[in-house]
Amino acid sequence: MAQIDYFFSVFSPWTYLAGNRLEEIAAKHGATITYKPLDLMALFDRTGGTRPAVRHPNRMAYRMQELKRWAAHLGAEMNFTPTIYPPNPAPASYAIIAAQKAGGGDIGGLVQAITRALWAEDRDIASDEVIRAALEANGFDGNLVLTGLFDGAIAYEKNLDEAAERGVFGAPFYILRDTDERFWGQDRLEFLDRALEAL
Numbered sequence: 001m002a003q004i005d006y007f008f009s010v011f012s013p014w015t016y017l018a019g020n021r022l023e024e025i026a027a028k029h030g031a032t033i034t035y036k037p038l039d040l041m042a043l044f045d046r047t048g049g050t051r052p053a054v055r056h057p058n059r060m061a062y063r064m065q066e067l068k069r070w071a072a073h074l075g076a077e078m079n080f081t082p083t084i085y086p087p088n089p090a091p092a093s094y095a096i097i098a099a100q101k102a103g104g105g106d107i108g109g110l111v112q113a114i115t116r117a118l119w120a121e122d123r124d125i126a127s128d129e130v131i132r133a134a135l136e137a138n139g140f141d142g143n144l145v146l147t148g149l150f151d152g153a154i155a156y157e158k159n160l161d162e163a164a165e166r167g168v169f170g171a172p173f174y175i176l177r178d179t180d181e182r183f184w185g186q187d188r189l190e191f192l193d194r195a196l197e198a199l
Helices: 013-018 021-029 040-047 057-074 090-102 107-119 128-137 149-165 186-198
Strands: 003-008 032-037 173-176 181-184
Touching: 003 021, 013 057, 013 107, 013 186, 021 032, 021 186, 032 090, 032 107, 032 149, 040 149, 090 107, 090 128, 090 149, 107 128, 173 186, 181 186
Parallel strands: 003 032
Antiparallel strands: 003 173, 173 181
């Protein structure tokens, strides 16, 4: 069975725009997904990236055009300027890690609910209330927002270390473990699909 390691940030607009396409591709090929939320700003610092706050205005202007193009292309509802941005990504990331460990729910749906809360609903994804609602809506115990903190914090740091060691430099980032092929960005999901087809 093919395995996909999925490195992502809960506040990345590109993670939001990926929607459920990764899950659909994995289901089509009988592949499993391991979700690895990480600290994207720290990853940029480690791998030579530039934090958005200090990027040249030309780059940020183009980024906004691309976000609008992709949202329209995918038919995704999107608020391009969330009220709270960037939010603290740690609490939602810890909850995702705890939920994956606990099992029994829809982890892909949880990730999508959290990113949708930020990018379509303009909610604070660091809020316990928002995270709890996303957990419960996807079949998980809402109390994981509290009980998963310790294990989540440890795994969150490990995900960052692993990402840097395995060639990850942005998000979303997909690694097909079987071949070590790497795919950066939601716009590379078609190539991941093809790579799985070729296995």
